[in-house]
Amino acid sequence: MTRLERKGFEMIVYGLPVGQGILALSPIPGSDGDYAGDVQHLIEWKPAIVVSLVTEIELAAAGAAGLWHDLVDAGTRWEHMPISDFGVPDDEFEQAWPEVSANARRALTGGGRVLVHCRGGCGRSGMVALRLMIEMGEAADDARDRLRHVRPCAIETSEQMGWALQAKREPALFLRHAD
Template identity: 65%
Template sequence: MLIHALPVGGGILAIAPVPGAGGDYAGDIAHLTEWRPAMVISLVTEVELVAAGAAMLGQDVQDHGTRWVHLPVPDFGVPDEGFKQAWPGISTRARKALLGGGRVLLHCGAGRGRSGMVALRLMIEAGEAADDALERLRHVQPGAVETEAQMAWAMAARREAAVFLRHDG
């Protein structure tokens, strides 16, 4: 399992394919455990987890002391309403882990589209300029954020932050 990592907010944010995608689930879990993330966010569907041989991923990750969050998004898709409702709390926990020097790993099927979308969103929410964040992300994982709809959701962090600041200030 190849982990594409970059510094964000004092910690390390990474994107990767689903463990087991290359046929070595046990090896991928060992590698993931060695990498020592504070949080793993799975963006694949339950069907994708099973197909990769990773049906036990959540339990395996938590057994090694890592917080696991499952926010399924269909391949090439964008967050649904349930994801959007859960996102503010999950984003806050992920950014706190990063600010504390921790590691956060996002994974989807191939480690590009959905993972890239959520990584870019977190980078922007952590205070990075959107264009700079996208350039840095694509430097470590070319092709990160695969569709216009994924890009729009990630970039909406700028608009939402601006609206929040206008109403909060």
């Protein structure tokens, strides 16, 4: 697990090795009331790609409406793929997913960092992280267990688990860091 700490608060990015890179989950920056501090710590973590699964309303409520701008200005690729809380991807998400997934898998294969966030860093984030892990070639049960070891609340509904498990496994892509 990767922890980003600052005085008086701990912003946690729940990361695990996938491919040659790190795949991580986190809550929405600003959820603790310190948007600027959270964003600064994420920028220092240096993700190649941030996949944001929150809605525009959730971004605004957390004071994070400018998150995309702050991350892109810092050199991070931003992918906004909103899913309703406790939900699963809709048709628009499904159409965009193959390209977003390919970019994330390339980053992980090349040693980059990919951050997936939702409001709490659990259900939606866990669903998408598990899907990426399986697409990278991990066996579904092993990937789920590794993910839940780092973030026990990952994937909150059976529908989310079902979507994640629809992944097509690419065994040639899975090159795991030494633990």
